[in-house]
Amino acid sequence: MPIHDNTVKLISSAKWRKGVFLALAVTCVMAWSLSLWAMPNDEIPYPTGYRQWTHVKSTIIGPKSSLYQQIGGIQHIYANEKGMEGYRTGRFPEGSILIYDFLKTEENDNNPGVVSEGARRFTSVMVKDSKRYAATGGWGFEEFRGDSQTDRMIGADAPTKCYGCHTSQKERDFVFSSYRK
Amino acid sequence: MKIRIYKNARKLISFAGRRRVIFLALAAACILTWSLSLWAKPNDAVPYPAGYRLWAHVRSALIGPKNPAFENSGGIHHIYANEKAMEGYRDGRFPDGSVLVADFLETRESEGVTIEGPRRRIDVMVKDSKRFAATGGWGFEQFRGDSQTDRLVTAETAATCFACHSKQKERDSVFSVFRK
Numbered sequence: 001m002p003i004h005d006n007t008v009k010l011i012s013s014a015k016w017r018k019g020v021f022l023a024l025a026v027t028c029v030m031a032w033s034l035s036l037w038a039m040p041n042d043e044i045p046y047p048t049g050y051r052q053w054t055h056v057k058s059t060i061i062g063p064k065s066s067l068y069q070q071i072g073g074i075q076h077i078y079a080n081e082k083g084m085e086g087y088r089t090g091r092f093p094e095g096s097i098l099i100y101d102f103l104k105t106e107e108n109d110n111n112p113g114v115v116s117e118g119a120r121r122f123t124s125v126m127v128k129d130s131k132r133y134a135a136t137g138g139w140g141f142e143e144f145r146g147d148s149q150t151d152r153m154i155g156a157d158a159p160t161k162c163y164g165c166h167t168s169q170k171e172r173d174f175v176f177s178s179y180r181k
Numbered sequence: 182m183k184i185r186i187y188k189n190a191r192k193l194i195s196f197a198g199r200r201r202v203i204f205l206a207l208a209a210a211c212i213l214t215w216s217l218s219l220w221a222k223p224n225d226a227v228p229y230p231a232g233y234r235l236w237a238h239v240r241s242a243l244i245g246p247k248n249p250a251f252e253n254s255g256g257i258h259h260i261y262a263n264e265k266a267m268e269g270y271r272d273g274r275f276p277d278g279s280v281l282v283a284d285f286l287e288t289r290e291s292e293g294v295t296i297e298g299p300r301r302r303i304d305v306m307v308k309d310s311k312r313f314a315a316t317g318g319w320g321f322e323q324f325r326g327d328s329q330t331d332r333l334v335t336a337e338t339a340a341t342c343f344a345c346h347s348k349q350k351e352r353d354s355v356f357s358v359f360r361k
Contacts, residue, residue, distance in 0.1 A: 051361065052267075055238035057297060058257060065293030074241060084235075105243075113247030117240060117360055147361075180297055181234065 044127050044142040046149035050099045053078040056087065057180040060105070060115070073104040074117055077177050082128075087179040090172065092128045098175065100124035120147050126162075126175075136163040137174040227307050227322035229329040233282045236261040239270065240360040243288070243295070256287040257297055260357050265308075270359040273352065277318075279308040281355065300327050306346075306355075316343035317354040 056077035061067050078099040079087060086092030104118035123144045130138035141162035143153040154161055166174040239260040244250050261282045262270060269275030282305055287298035303324050310318035321342035323333035334342065346354040 052237045054235050055259065055261070058241055058259065059297075060243060060257070060288075060295035062290070062293040062295060068293065074243070076238065076241065078238070111248070113245040113251065115243035115245060117242070 042132055042140065044125055044140045046144060047080075047097050047099055047123075047125050047127075048149075050078050050080070050097070050101075050123075053080050053097075053099070054084050056098075056177055071102055071121065073102060073121060074115070075103070076101045079179075084179070086128075086173065086175065087177075092173050092175065094128055094130060096126075096128040098126040098177075100126075122146065122153060135159065137167065137170070139163070139166065139174055141166075226309075226312060227305055227320040227334075229324060230263075230280050230282050230303070230305050231329075233261050233263070233280070233284075233303075236263050236282070237267050237359075239281075239357055254285055254301065256285060256301060257295070258283050258285045260284070262359075267359070269308075269353060269355070270357075275308045275318075275353050275355065277308050277310055279306075281306040281357070302326065302333065316340070317347055317350070319343065319346065319354055321346075 056079050058074060058076045060074050061072045063072065065072065076099075078101065080095075080097045082093050083096040083098050086096045092098075101123050102121040104121060105115045106118040107113075107115055125140075125142045125144070127133075127140040127142075128138055129140060133140040136158055141154055141158040145151040145153055163174075166176070169176055239262050241257060241259045243257050244255050246255065248255070261284065263278075263280045265276050266279035266281050269279050282303050284303050285301040287301060288295045289298045290296075305320075305322045305324070307313075307320040307322075308318055309320060313320045316339060321334055321339045325331040325333055343354070346356070349356055
């Protein structure tokens with residue numbers, strides 16, 4: 001009799017554990033889905049791997065420029081494959097991503113007259129999604145400070161901080177740069 | 182009469198035979214000259230790096246008027262690497278088939294902003310440890326402007342390229358580093 005009792009208890013305890021485990025699992029999955037749903041869906045993801053994308057062109061803003069204090073240094077533009085298609089055809093397809101990488105510059109006394117790349121100021125990103133960013137020409141705009149992938153400098157200010165100027169390039173799908181061969 | 186025809190016929194045959202021999206000799210001579218020309222053109226060892234503008238961008242620098250290299254290389258230059266060469270930047274050993282390109286462009290400056298101008302030349306390094314065993318496994322070449330055929334490096338200047346690059350022996354003769 002006692003043996004039988006124990007057996008029943010064991011079974012019910014296993015069932016109990018199973019129930020708790022399932023409940024926890026369901027809670028986890030729900031919490032995770034809610035967290036996805038609650039994330040502002042217009043947030044531009046950090047463009048992982050862009051340094052391996054195609055280099056479009058470069059410019060240098062030197063000390064004589066009025067912009068030097070703010071953004072002086074060397075700038076490189078990169079494009080993913082869809083972005084490259086946009087440069088070719090003039091229409092940037094959905095999923096096009098353009099990067100404007102702002103670096104400081106350095107000069108070394110041992111090598112006079114040579115300007116080399118220094119620390120990253122920030123990375124500007126444009127992402128094409130005509131539905132999500134319909135209000136700003138189909139482009140989402142963001143900037144990431146320094147080497148950070150989370151420190152966002154634009155957020156909800158894209159219409160004034162970015163689009164206001166890019167709108168002048170409407171006939172070029174709001175893109176200023178051209179691919180330098 | 183019969184004999185004459187026979188004689189003519191023999192002549193005709195021998196004439197055709199001779200033409201065949203001459204043709205074959207000429208063909209053989211052509212093939213030989215062609216192979217010799219291939220063998221004698223050491224420059225062709227480094228092909229023009231078609232499509233390099235789509236490769237990964239390694240880093241850039243600006244050479245200004247104060248630098249002694251300004252006359253030959255002044256302006257902005259970008260370094261590009263194919264996938265195998267990117268492997269080399271990661272682990273320090275460049276596998277065979279690695280190609281590095283240094284793209285030299287002139288610059289134009291206006292109100293403190295410098296933009297890219299026409300291409301001066303491209304410098305190319307190709308890794309083939311057997312073919313270029315004498316120069317650290319690297320073949321060196323330069324192409325003038327936008328040309329894919331106007332080559333600037335001779336056997337002597339390739340030795341000069343390597344003389345300087347060999348200072349970087351512990352880095353597989355490469356100066357540049359991938360800038361993250």
